[in-house]
Amino acid sequence: VEPSPGQARVSPTLYDVAREAGVSTATVSRVVHGQGSVRPATTRRVLEVIEALGYVPDGAAQSMARRRKEVIGLVPIQARSPDTDVERMGLVFTEEVLRGVESALLPLGWPILLAGPRPAGQGDAYQWLQRMSAKVDGLLITEGFEPAGRLARLAARVPVVLIAGATDVPGIDVVATDNRAGMRELVSHLIKVHGRSRLWYVDGPPDAPDARERRGAFLDALGRHPGARLAGGSAGRFAALSGQHAVREILAAPERPDAVVCANDQTAIGAIRELRAAGTRVPEDMSVTGFDDAYLGALLSPPLTTVHQPMRRLGERACSLLLDRIADPGLPHVTERLSATLVVRESCGCPSVV
Amino acid sequence: VEPSPGQARVSPTLYDVAREAGVSTATVSRVVHGQGSVRPATTRRVLEVIEALGYVPDGAAQSMARRRKEVIGLVPIQARSPDTDVERMGLVFTEEVLRGVESALLPLGWPILLAGPRPAGQGDAYQWLQRMSAKVDGLLITEGFEPAGRLARLAARVPVVLIAGATDVPGIDVVATDNRAGMRELVSHLIKVHGRSRLWYVDGPPDAPDARERRGAFLDALGRHPGARLAGGSAGRFAALSGQHAVREILAAPERPDAVVCANDQTAIGAIRELRAAGTRVPEDMSVTGFDDAYLGALLSPPLTTVHQPMRRLGERACSLLLDRIADPGLPHVTERLSATLVVRESCGCPSVV
DNA sequence: CTGTTAGCGCCTTCAA
DNA sequence: TTGAAGGCGCTAACAG
Numbered sequence: 001v002e003p004s005p006g007q008a009r010v011s012p013t014l015y016d017v018a019r020e021a022g023v024s025t026a027t028v029s030r031v032v033h034g035q036g037s038v039r040p041a042t043t044r045r046v047l048e049v050i051e052a053l054g055y056v057p058d059g060a061a062q063s064m065a066r067r068r069k070e071v072i073g074l075v076p077i078q079a080r081s082p083d084t085d086v087e088r089m090g091l092v093f094t095e096e097v098l099r100g101v102e103s104a105l106l107p108l109g110w111p112i113l114l115a116g117p118r119p120a121g122q123g124d125a126y127q128w129l130q131r132m133s134a135k136v137d138g139l140l141i142t143e144g145f146e147p148a149g150r151l152a153r154l155a156a157r158v159p160v161v162l163i164a165g166a167t168d169v170p171g172i173d174v175v176a177t178d179n180r181a182g183m184r185e186l187v188s189h190l191i192k193v194h195g196r197s198r199l200w201y202v203d204g205p206p207d208a209p210d211a212r213e214r215r216g217a218f219l220d221a222l223g224r225h226p227g228a229r230l231a232g233g234s235a236g237r238f239a240a241l242s243g244q245h246a247v248r249e250i251l252a253a254p255e256r257p258d259a260v261v262c263a264n265d266q267t268a269i270g271a272i273r274e275l276r277a278a279g280t281r282v283p284e285d286m287s288v289t290g291f292d293d294a295y296l297g298a299l300l301s302p303p304l305t306t307v308h309q310p311m312r313r314l315g316e317r318a319c320s321l322l323l324d325r326i327a328d329p330g331l332p333h334v335t336e337r338l339s340a341t342l343v344v345r346e347s348c349g350c351p352s353v354v
Numbered sequence: 355v356e357p358s359p360g361q362a363r364v365s366p367t368l369y370d371v372a373r374e375a376g377v378s379t380a381t382v383s384r385v386v387h388g389q390g391s392v393r394p395a396t397t398r399r400v401l402e403v404i405e406a407l408g409y410v411p412d413g414a415a416q417s418m419a420r421r422r423k424e425v426i427g428l429v430p431i432q433a434r435s436p437d438t439d440v441e442r443m444g445l446v447f448t449e450e451v452l453r454g455v456e457s458a459l460l461p462l463g464w465p466i467l468l469a470g471p472r473p474a475g476q477g478d479a480y481q482w483l484q485r486m487s488a489k490v491d492g493l494l495i496t497e498g499f500e501p502a503g504r505l506a507r508l509a510a511r512v513p514v515v516l517i518a519g520a521t522d523v524p525g526i527d528v529v530a531t532d533n534r535a536g537m538r539e540l541v542s543h544l545i546k547v548h549g550r551s552r553l554w555y556v557d558g559p560p561d562a563p564d565a566r567e568r569r570g571a572f573l574d575a576l577g578r579h580p581g582a583r584l585a586g587g588s589a590g591r592f593a594a595l596s597g598q599h600a601v602r603e604i605l606a607a608p609e610r611p612d613a614v615v616c617a618n619d620q621t622a623i624g625a626i627r628e629l630r631a632a633g634t635r636v637p638e639d640m641s642v643t644g645f646d647d648a649y650l651g652a653l654l655s656p657p658l659t660t661v662h663q664p665m666r667r668l669g670e671r672a673c674s675l676l677l678d679r680i681a682d683p684g685l686p687h688v689t690e691r692l693s694a695t696l697v698v699r700e701s702c703g704c705p706s707v708v
Numbered sequence: 709c710t711g712t713t714a715g716c717g718c719c720t721t722c723a724a
Numbered sequence: 725t726t727g728a729a730g731g732c733g734c735t736a737a738c739a740g
Contacts, residue, residue: 011512013732013733013734014733014734014735015733015734023710024710024711024712025711025712025713025733025735026711026713026735026736027709027710029734029735029736030709032709033735036709036710037709038709039709039710039711042709044712054507054510054511055731056485056488056511057485057488057734058418058422058488058732058734059417059485059488059489059490060415060417060421060732060733060734061414061418061732061733061735061736062416062733063413063414063715063716063734064412064414064415064418064716064717064718064732064733064734065715065716065733065734065735065736066716066736067716069413069414071467071489084418086601093368095449097734098468102470102471105469105470106470106473107472107473109470109472109473109476109482110470111427111468111469111486111489112468112470113425113465113466113468114452114465114466114467114468115465116456116459116460116464116465116466117456117460117464118460118463119460119461122463128463130410131410132411132465133410134410134411134412134416135413135425135465136415137714138415153408156408157365157408158365158409173732174630187629195720197730199733213455226684230703247590285732286545300654301654301655307736308467310440319730324718346669367716367717367718368717368718368719369718377726378726378727378728379717379718379719379725379727379728380719380720380726380728381726381727381728383718383719383720384725384726387719390725390726392725392726393725393726397727411717411718412716412718413716413720414716414717415717415718415719415732416717416718416719417718417732418716418718418719418733418734419718419719419720419731419732419734420716420718420719420720420732421732441718495710556732684732696726703715
């Protein structure tokens with residue numbers, strides 16, 4: 001962006017208003033903020049000039065003078081393999097968090113500074129985070145891929161709250177989801193309610209903490225049910241394609257599972273599609289479950305049984321914590337874990353609720 | 355948010371670095387921005403101090419000094435009736451636009467300032483827009499509900515581009531979608547390919563410009579096909595519930611239509627669900643079509659035939675226009691219309707592509 | 709009730 | 725190659 005060849009667009013300043021109204025800048029400021037008593041007549045005159053000139057106080061100058069930006073930053077760290085289906089999935093995920101953040105910010109009326117994807121040529125991820133931090137009063141960072149040490153360093157300069165799937169960083173506030181309880185419920189539902197006994201697991205990317213947590217919880221839960229066992233497993237990347245690949249493996253396997261537990265919804269969607277294409281009925285012949293509860297799951301056919309990630313509440317809590325810390329940097333650090341919960345729909349074999 | 359009872363969190367300033375490194379602030383500034391020649395030894399020393407102190411230039415101060423914020427604002431004007439299904443629909447809509455904006459911003463690396471929902475007690479919508487405008491170099495406003503006059507006034511102070519469904523505001527840049535071509539294709543597809551002849555239209559909210567445009571285009575297109583006619587119509591609000599209500603009317607109507615054209619996807623989803631619940635097969639007994647191509651449409655069963663709104667490109671183009679105007683405020687104003695296009699899937703009666 | 713006066717932290721000529 | 729100094733626009737004491 002160049003220096004502006006066209007005509008200069010000059011906004012009136014506080015001084016312009018003051019001069020025009022024949023008062024001091026302090027008075028104008030008082031009028032603008034409706035504080036400190038000003039004579040009604042003066043107020044009216046100033047207001048008229050403001051209206052006439054179309055004066056709006058400059059945000060940067062205000063931030064500077066009151067040493068507060070009144071903006072909080074939201075940074076999605078995109079570190080999953082680029083071929084992941086983020087193009088579709090990542091959206092919903094962040095979007096829900098965003099809504100939560102917005103709702104926590106509503107009473108204050110602060111806007112959100114959203115970091116775009118990190119530009120190519122301009123320094124590393126940490127510098128990028130730093131630049132963001134210089135424009136806000138606090139930072140909300142989603143996903144847990146930036147090394148803990150750096151985050152802690154960042155947190156020393158500006159209030160930071162991490163919104164994570166499963167990570168737990170010492171010395172900084174974290175709001176995370178607890179996948180274990182949800183996964184336990186899911187496995188037990190499949191086994192006890194539907195009598196499934198040969199479960200197949202489709203994993204997420206190995207470098208994703210929550211994928212690890214989900215797999216761990218799955219195996220753990222499965223271990224608690226003597227009547228059931230692991231029929232097999234596939235690697236995956238949280239993408240619809242992963243589900244399709246997995247199904248091919250499943251169909252070629254010596255032993256056919258009676259339930260496919262997927263590490264996320266996208267994977268489950270791919271699996272269901274492929275299963276049907278192969279003539280296998282879902283859920284009659286095979287249960288399929290997802291994880292995340294991306295909102296389209298309810299609209300699928302069959303509606304997807306899954307585990308709900310409280311993304312919205314995650315965003316909301318994280319933002320509240322952040323605001324608390326901005327108000328009082330001395331607060332002790334906390335880690336909150338919101339638990340994911342089973343959402344029973346039809347892909348597990350349960351009857352339609354309609 | 356209170357003044358901070360805890361220990362003050364003081365960030366080092368340019369002065370701290372300068373003093374510590376034994377140079378002037380000008381030199382530090384030069385080093386930070388890698389411009390203006392500085393002796394290598396000096397550079398190294400300054401860099402060390404910066405690293406040691408963890409110095410990061412303050413965003414507000416920079417904005418102020420260089421008279422540029424390097425941030426663009428995105429404002430979703432939420433004016434549709436609150437009972438509309440925005441909770442679910444609005445999301446996807448804005449989200450796609452957001453991606454487009456992000457991609458246009460990627461080369462610059464500028465973040466996006468996202469206006470939250472307008473807080474209750476703090477002035478009217480216009481004042482809220484003004485406050486946003488004071489924090490950015492340019493404003494992208496989605497939806498076309500704010501009166502044109504005010505927008506023009508705002509545009510006089512700060513570069514503004516309107517992202518609209520159908521509105522056309524003189525004196526300011528607009529990027530809009532042209533729904534007509536898509537609707538024409540859709541109607542003609544239904545009639546010519548599937549031999550439908552009794553179409554039922556489910557409308558959107560009367561105060562939405564794009565709802566009006568869609569209905570107009572629909573009636574217009576229908577008029578061009580002598581063999582087909584309007585079997586009836588229902589009011590609606592762009593919500594799934596609207597589709598369900600419409601279907602009840604349809605089932606009670608004296609004459610049964612053979613196709614239901616909905617003003618948006620949500621409505622179509624509701625219609626399909628209700629139709630099925632009543633035992634009517636879609637698309638065998640009745641074609642149902644949507645409008646928008648919210649991305650979940652492809653995953654429904656049957657996959658939804660609809661008209662694609664180029665939301666992402668809308669965001670991208672709008673942002674590009676905005677950046678152009680920021681670079682050169684003297685540019686003539688333009689209105690770009692990107693046309694919506696038919697997306698044939700299965701709910702119209704076409705065979706599965708799989 | 710109102711005006712004066714320092715900054716806030718950084719950038720940027722202009723000199724040296 | 726470096727330093728000095730004046731703003732950028734607003735706020736917030738502190739005096740009147």
